[in-house]
Amino acid sequence: MIIVIQCVDQVGLVASITDVLAKAQLNIVSMREHVDQAQNLFFMRLEVTHSNERDTLEQKLRAILPPDSIININPLPNKKVVVMVTKEYHCLADILIRNYYGTLGATVQAVIGNHAVLEDICKRFDMPFFLASHEQISKDEFEGKIAAIIDQFEPDYIVLAKFMRILSPALVAKFPMRIVNIHHSFLPAFIGASPYKQAFERGVKLIGATAHFVSNELDEGPIIAQQIISVNHSYTAGDMVKAGKEIETAVLATALKLVFEDRVFVYKNKTVVFD
Amino acid sequence: MIIVIQCVDQVGLVASITDVLAKAQLNIVSMREHVDQAQNLFFMRLEVTHSNERDTLEQKLRAILPPDSIININPLPNKKVVVMVTKEYHCLADILIRNYYGTLGATVQAVIGNHAVLEDICKRFDMPFFLASHEQISKDEFEGKIAAIIDQFEPDYIVLAKFMRILSPALVAKFPMRIVNIHHSFLPAFIGASPYKQAFERGVKLIGATAHFVSNELDEGPIIAQQIISVNHSYTAGDMVKAGKEIETAVLATALKLVFEDRVFVYKNKTVVFD
């Protein structure tokens, strides 16, 4: 059973939290904590032996924690996810495989694409696919279509798996820190469009990908995970795009694992990640 | 102030430890713990605000911990180190620089070499150098010389910085888990002599270095840190030796930082490292 806590820091927090657990006969399997001194914020993630007294436990913790503390108790990862895609298959395929074999740590309920291209692979995995084309309609109508589909599923998370349209603040606001995007550069370098082309022109020797929560600033949301690979002069921009797909797939997979295992906390546009 | 604890695991350990700290008005700056389920062992490292009541604190902790618990309270890293060398300068030079600028996390008291080659660089850093040649004397006499020098300094740790002689069990037994060696391969591959030549012949695409505590089995002691670099067909064994020096320097530096910051626990020939 995973317990995550985020609150104002004060002396004796760990003692009182672990005292509640000890009294409830819960054994600590693993524990990670972090205090941001500057912000006076406390973060903790515990894995404890299972308990049927989830609500009682939450009450007892709330009783010894500062007011307005965030406490979340999740028995096991069972999050529901809607994935959004455009044309590229690599991130989606990786997610569909993991979802199919039960190793994603969450359940993909449906895939929404603004193109029909990826419907085929979804079918091959018996995954519901919804086409929501953006062509020849206003942004509002487009987002209306998307919102309607998402509403059917009430997902815990939305994963933008190389989904190439920019979501409006309205839509983002419905899922604060619950939309994970993979951006094909090592942020904050190469924000926006054609990052590989920008990377090629700058002549960098490393390219990367960044998984982050979506905020209202394009590519500016809290970073969850980043990785890089080496490139060299022999790479055209097209070669960088190709090589980049491998790293986009890997980084998104890494980030989703962290998020679905409740290892990621967000504050002040940054994350605390207990990996 | 750093507190490290190693003991048999039992329910409520974290609660009782942190309770002692809270009652002593000590704020937890950082905390890492690990339970080895199979061995039923508990490991914890805490950084807490400084206290002048070191001995009282140790008593109070001992009172709530299982018998035979290992408790160590070190105000700040101030460990004394003797370094042993042979002919290669790279690891020694890195250590001398860090020691000189106070960023080693320990104090090097002296350098012992079985060749005179590295006396020069020691002099340039006003570092006492002791020549203890192994030539034309028995192993016992050789170790006698070394032991005599070490005894003068009573170091906390001995660092074998590409020291190429094998220490006898007797000498090792005087410093159990307090001798750090850098082996020029990615253990357990290529144990013993000429690991780069072995690596070259096997045609591996990665070579590495391993820092470990010395035990009585050659290159078999608990591993502290390892790193690798890529190599390819264009590397001769000599090229691998050259490239390998960079990684040996880096891995030894990493390992020493971990050890001197009390981040390393040893049990059953393995380490727990809170990095």
Next chain:
Amino acid sequence: MIIVIQCVDQVGLVASITDVLAKAQLNIVSMREHVDQAQNLFFMRLEVTHSNERDTLEQKLRAILPPDSIININPLPNKKVVVMVTKEYHCLADILIRNYYGTLGATVQAVIGNHAVLEDICKRFDMPFFLASHEQISKDEFEGKIAAIIDQFEPDYIVLAKFMRILSPALVAKFPMRIVNIHHSFLPAFIGASPYKQAFERGVKLIGATAHFVSNELDEGPIIAQQIISVNHSYTAGDMVKAGKEIETAVLATALKLVFEDRVFVYKNKTVVFD
């Protein structure tokens, strides 16, 4: 068009080879060469503008090269591959996805499994799956079944994608340096069975995977590619197995790309890889 050459080294080789190309009006897109001084062997890989005079070109090259030179001219990667599997899906799924989208650099003709478990995912990709169970028959009969299936397809390469049975020398001899295996350790460490368990017991801080050509010595064949990931004390052997799958998938994918692009030469149980 790719030209690969392997022969005894002699002065002026590059000049005479490139002279043949220049006279044939072929522009060099990229060129890599290596001379193993100790073995006096020359290796070269060229990408040149396409030519319809493939056979003439080969003759002309043969005329200026030493006798017994290996010359291969392949217009574009169009290799045929049979994949062999047991129960684990991760490497197979990655290969099926790449094959499906045409980014494998080769064509998978069929999958042979000694268990039926992975038939399902093959079906989802319309990939012919052949069950060749090893249970309750002799090794000879088992290999007879496998050989019969392989013979139907006459593949250029056989990929052992976590195929867990050991192939006999007879079968290996039919495909010298044309069987690629992924071994779940960083060779030459942890040869044989349960490498992650061995890694766990040794307490290594890095685990890896190695893709190599199969020879008659188990896990001793020429290494094509290797990668590692960091692990730590918190990993059980089971955690290492899980984390290891990611790296096995990545390394096998890397190795296949290199092999299918004719970037890999084999000699003396080692490889020259022009990546």
Next chain:
Amino acid sequence: MIIVIQCVDQVGLVASITDVLAKAQLNIVSMREHVDQAQNLFFMRLEVTHSNERDTLEQKLRAILPPDSIININPLPNKKVVVMVTKEYHCLADILIRNYYGTLGATVQAVIGNHAVLEDICKRFDMPFFLASHEQISKDEFEGKIAAIIDQFEPDYIVLAKFMRILSPALVAKFPMRIVNIHHSFLPAFIGASPYKQAFERGVKLIGATAHFVSNELDEGPIIAQQIISVNHSYTAGDMVKAGKEIETAVLATALKLVFEDRVFVYKNKTVVFD
């Protein structure tokens, strides 16, 4: 003997170059070439057996190459270097050690510092140190001091080893693509001052360093080498600065090795690096 060539690409270049070498009885030890298709530029680096006929060889090559080709023949690396520093010791110390032991691939003639702090370590290596303070004088006077010192030595390269003043276009123009700087970020992220503070505020999970040739745009010159290390939420900006020093040292060392071995070509604000 190393031969580097940079020119407009044309068919048969490799053939004619290697023909000249073959006729001069020079054996090719290693060869790397690259054609930038878009720019129609050809780059080549050859290591050949030594020849006393350096000038004749250059003439013969010039005869078969396009006009305005860049041809450089350097018997062995013997470049002269002046290093400029401010207060931080780490990059300088690494360079002084390598220079002292003859493994730098160049000779450091002198060190210029705008503070006196690093004079001590220079003395310890018998390295001439020149103090050129920037305080209380105009930029022109400051650069005048520096230029006067540099002129004494006529170095081939200037290495800015955490030298924190910005050089004027006039000074840069004297050493086009011959000034190597280490910038403490992964360019193009975090240009300018306090990159670690910027990195900390953005909440990146990787920080890096970039070695580049100095041009007139701050931190915009052609990139030679880049590396990154992982960081996490537990790093304060100060921790990032500390960790970053390790990577700055490593990247600058890597870049200098490449430059001093004539492995780096510059064009259009990018580099071709034959590593």
